[in-house]
Amino acid sequence: MTILGIDIGGSGVKGAPVDTVRGELLGERFRVPTPQPATVDGVVEAVAEVAEKFGDCDSVGITFPGVVVDGVTRTAANVDRSWLDAPAAQLFARRLGKPVTVLNDADAAGAAEVAFGAGRDQSGLIMMVTLGTGIGTALFLDGVLIPNTELGHVEIDGKDAELLAADRIRESKELSWEQWAPRVERYLRHIEMLLAPRLFIIGGGVSKKSEKFFPLIDIRTPMVAATLLNNAGIIGAAVSAEQAAQGPGGQDPGAIQVDAAAQAARD
Secondary structure, eight states: OOEEEEEEOSSEEEEEEEETTTTEESSOOEEEEOOSSOOHHHHHHHHHHHHHHTOOOSEEEEEESSOEETTEEOOOSSSOGGGTTBOHHHHHHHHHTSOEEEEEHHHHHHHHHHHHSTTTTOOSEEEEEEESSSEEEEEEETTEEEOOOOGGGOEETTEETHHHHOHHHHHHTTOOHHHHHHHHHHHHHHHHHHHOOSEEEEESGGGGGHHHHGGGOOOSSOEEEOSSGGGHHHHHHHHHHHHHTSSTTOOOGGGOBOHHHHHHHHO
């Protein structure tokens, strides 16, 4: 079975076929710019362009930067408002002519990291935080995803947290690492107060530069950089698509169970 993972981001739509047992890409990923504005029609065509690059496949997993419930996109913080209540899974499936599973982008990245990366073999409450165009979050309890947490939008000083600490803010305001790190620390301390997770996994493109800002952050919770980097969303989307194809009626992406995939990788 060939499964394609596609990750819709604020700046790019990227994808590749995935080995869902080992959690690895089976080929070089292909990327196209995210349409601006990121309307439903524009993004569907961008996803189709990525999918067509790899030829035939059995199913497709697609991430979306917002809340996804039963294949319907419920929020649209960093894409066009035409995505509000859009039947995303149906739209993508109709365009691609394949079974499609759609889930939140941070949930997908977190699932990959917990199965194959920095969160592997970790029990208890684990939180993935992606710092990019916005702040994405994924929460796992003993390897099971609690979907659509969207804790990047908690309020800090009357403002959306991602307007304080997203990597986009660092870049747009031309903040130094020394100026930006306290913002990230403040956000993580707020989450510590609310949830007291056992581990923070920090993802997003900025995780490649963790050595520049990790030493500047002082929190109680252990913090590690994501190991799958920008491939995490693609891998997690494909794993979700594979799970959805199994069993009668498939599986809700909100119930992603990463233990089986991790065990297969160890074997």
